[in-house]
Amino acid sequence: MKIIRKIKLMQEYVKRQRKAGRTIGFIPTMGALHEGHLSLIRQAKKENDIVAVSIFVNPTQFGPQEDFKKYPRPLAKDVRLAKSAGASVIFNPSADEMYPAGYQTFVEVGKITQGLCGASRPGHFRGVATVVNKLFNAVPADKAYFGQKDYQQARVIQQMVKDLNIAVQVVICPIIREQDGLAMSSRNQYLNAEERKSAACLYEALKVAKAMIKSKIKETAKIKKEVRNIIESNLLAKVDYIEIVDAETLEPAKMIKGKVVIALAVYIGKTRLIDNMVIG
Numbered sequence: 001m002k003i004i005r006k007i008k009l010m011q012e013y014v015k016r017q018r019k020a021g022r023t024i025g026f027i028p029t030m031g032a033l034h035e036g037h038l039s040l041i042r043q044a045k046k047e048n049d050i051v052a053v054s055i056f057v058n059p060t061q062f063g064p065q066e067d068f069k070k071y072p073r074p075l076a077k078d079v080r081l082a083k084s085a086g087a088s089v090i091f092n093p094s095a096d097e098m099y100p101a102g103y104q105t106f107v108e109v110g111k112i113t114q115g116l117c118g119a120s121r122p123g124h125f126r127g128v129a130t131v132v133n134k135l136f137n138a139v140p141a142d143k144a145y146f147g148q149k150d151y152q153q154a155r156v157i158q159q160m161v162k163d164l165n166i167a168v169q170v171v172i173c174p175i176i177r178e179q180d181g182l183a184m185s186s187r188n189q190y191l192n193a194e195e196r197k198s199a200a201c202l203y204e205a206l207k208v209a210k211a212m213i214k215s216k217i218k219e220t221a222k223i224k225k226e227v228r229n230i231i232e233s234n235l236l237a238k239v240d241y242i243e244i245v246d247a248e249t250l251e252p253a254k255m256i257k258g259k260v261v262i263a264l265a266v267y268i269g270k271t272r273l274i275d276n277m278v279i280g
């Protein structure tokens with residue numbers, strides 16, 4: 001399998017594939033690949049001739065106090081896993097290749113970035129939108145695959161693609177979970193054994209919220225309170241946010257109506273985890 005580190009070479013590779021009549025599926029990642037990532041690669045493999053996976057820990061989407069430095073970077077293992085899931089090529093640029101000296105252009109998506117993780121992580125979605133835009137230019141694909149795990153991110157990318165007329169089809173794939181329901185994440189490896197057990201409370205709380213909605217409880221305040229109680233009954237857990245929002249606009253919902261997303265961000269010890277469930 002090919003590993004490409006330069007933007008120009010990556011663009012030339014895609015051009016050659018297109019010339020040969022092949023379709024390209026693209027999965028942007030920050031590496032430390034797990035079954036969640038691999039499910040996106042497998043889906044892309046089903047729908048395209050060539051599958052490109054980018055591995056780039058993007059400095060511009062991390063806040064100054066966040067985990068950019070300690071974020072895991074097991075490149076050799078990632079290459080092996082990506083290949084086994086069907087990747088044809090890996091794009092692994094350096095930070096200097098992506099942001100050379102003198103770099104000065106950023107992409108800001110509006111309202112949809114302001115709540116949820118956008119409120120807790122100022123500048124995060126500016127970094128995400130910028131890097132994904134740059135990656136789309138480096139790997140001009142037919143389809144790009146994102147996980148529902150990062151629901152707001154996927155919506156931000158859809159909005160950006162629409163607003164900027166980017167010629168890529170965004171595909172959102174389901175959340176892959178561990179046996180106890182914890183959403184797979186590269187950050188789960190920060191958890192010690194005790195924290196790992198506690199982390200199951202995010203999914204437990206989401207399931208209770210879903211059951212409440214099924215039993216026709218409409219007031220979101222009531223549902224959020226119950227979700228908070230479940231999570232806070234856990235000594236290691238500290239809620240960052242619990243929100244119920246419209247699935248399209250991400251505006252907070254007072255009452256359950258149409259398609260909604262229950263979205264959570266919770267610190268387990270020092271590790272911030274997110275999860276969500278789409279309902280309706």
Ligand code: AMP
Pocket residue numbers: 028029030031035036037039040145146147148149150173174175176177183184185186
């Ligand atoms: P990351 O490497 O964390 O930036 O994630 C790269 C892509 O994989 C994003 O589109 C994520 O939403 C997706 N992803 C991460 N974890 C999961 C998961 N547990 N299930 C499905 N997709 C995931």
